[in-house]
Amino acid sequence: MALHEYECPACGGAMEFNPKTQKIKCPYCDSEFDVKDYVANHSASSDNVSAENYETAQGDQPMFIYSCGSCGGEILATESLGSMKCPFCSNNIVVSEKFNGKFAPDYIIPFTKTKDDAMQAYKSYVKSKRLLPKVFFDENHIDEIKGVYVPFWLYDSTQHYSGTFAGTKIRTWRDSNYNYTETSHYHIERSGYESFEKVPVDGSKEMPDDLMESIEPFDQKAMVPFNMGYLAGFLANKYNVTSQESRDRAIKRMSTSAITDFKSTIHGYNTLRPTAESCTTSDEKVKYALYPVYVLNTTWKEINYLFAMNGQTGKFVGNLPFSAVQASKYYFPIAGITAVIAFAVLTLFF
Numbered sequence: 001m002a003l004h005e006y007e008c009p010a011c012g013g014a015m016e017f018n019p020k021t022q023k024i025k026c027p028y029c030d031s032e033f034d035v036k037d038y039v040a041n042h043s044a045s046s047d048n049v050s051a052e053n054y055e056t057a058q059g060d061q062p063m064f065i066y067s068c069g070s071c072g073g074e075i076l077a078t079e080s081l082g083s084m085k086c087p088f089c090s091n092n093i094v095v096s097e098k099f100n101g102k103f104a105p106d107y108i109i110p111f112t113k114t115k116d117d118a119m120q121a122y123k124s125y126v127k128s129k130r131l132l133p134k135v136f137f138d139e140n141h142i143d144e145i146k147g148v149y150v151p152f153w154l155y156d157s158t159q160h161y162s163g164t165f166a167g168t169k170i171r172t173w174r175d176s177n178y179n180y181t182e183t184s185h186y187h188i189e190r191s192g193y194e195s196f197e198k199v200p201v202d203g204s205k206e207m208p209d210d211l212m213e214s215i216e217p218f219d220q221k222a223m224v225p226f227n228m229g230y231l232a233g234f235l236a237n238k239y240n241v242t243s244q245e246s247r248d249r250a251i252k253r254m255s256t257s258a259i260t261d262f263k264s265t266i267h268g269y270n271t272l273r274p275t276a277e278s279c280t281t282s283d284e285k286v287k288y289a290l291y292p293v294y295v296l297n298t299t300w301k302e303i304n305y306l307f308a309m310n311g312q313t314g315k316f317v318g319n320l321p322f323s324a325v326q327a328s329k330y331y332f333p334i335a336g337i338t339a340v341i342a343f344a345v346l347t348l349f350f
């Protein structure tokens with residue numbers, strides 16, 4: 001596997017993407033570059049050793065071991081993780097194969113919120129909660145907020161709707177002798193099409209859907225062609241749910257919306273009954289994009305609490321304890337390999 005590093009051409013330092021300036025910046029000598037001008041300038045290759053026997057809390061994902069091209073330290077990561085920070089030397093590393101070929105994203109929404117913004121949002125959020133245990137306020141813990149690019153499929157399609165309905169309008173009145181009821185019967189037809197663009201469905205098995213939905217929407221106008229430079233300093237995962245596997249969910253979302261829209265144009269009837277309805281799909285297209293999210297996972301009394309913030313708009317949610325078990329598997333997958341060695345040693349001696 002090819003490991004890609006963001007070595008500063010001026011001083012050799014590890015460069016990072018700066019959400020404020022939207023440039024890639026060296027924190028040591030302050031050199032800055034436009035991301036679109038940025039090209040890979042330093043690559044190393046690493047034997048990606050499969051760490052099959054490594055028992056972790058990371059769930060079912062296979063683990064891999066990479067060796068850092070800068071310090072030689074060995075890094076343990078999940079199979080999906082493609083952008084990470086070396087836990088020993090803080091070098092920013094991308095495993096190129098996770099973002100090339102069939103894994104190459106078409107677009108990316110770059111982070112516009114900084115980690116500081118996320119930490120501030122988190123602090124005012126927990127401050128507003130009373131009687132939270134100390135762990136939620138611990139600075140070292142808050143510093144664990146991580147910026148993650150989440151894989152998304154974006155679907156286009158045209159939904160062709162056709163529906164017929166039987167409707168009635170009822171009129172009642174009375175005179176001195178009788179009560180009258182007049183029922184008029186109507187045949188109602190609606191047909192037409194509605195086009196949808198870039199409807200997002202997340203492309204990761206571990207990603208809690210309720211979490212992503214609660215920090216939506218993302219502004220797709222800010223989406224730019226993918227460049228690896230945007231990943232520098234952030235975690236990023238490749239998709240592990242294919243566009244084909246997510247398709248049904250996306251089409252369902254679009255057809256449901258089209259059906260609702262057409263039906264909402266029918267009103268004024270006392271009763272309404274569909275007699276025939278259909279919705280078919282054409283002009284399907286799918287693109288692959290990465291979306292920016294900040295997350296912080298807190299465990300207290302064996303329950304996981306999740307704080308997540310949209311890395312583009314700053315919208316955040318807190319307290320999603322039921323999903324957080326999944327999220328923690330997804331978001332915190334990097335560890336130094338020393339842990340593996342300790343594990344091996346323990347196995348030998350006990």
Ligand SMILES: [Zn+2]
Nearest residue numbers: 008011026029
């Ligand atoms: Zn530099």
Ligand SMILES: [Zn+2]
Nearest residue numbers: 068071086089
């Ligand atoms: Zn390193």
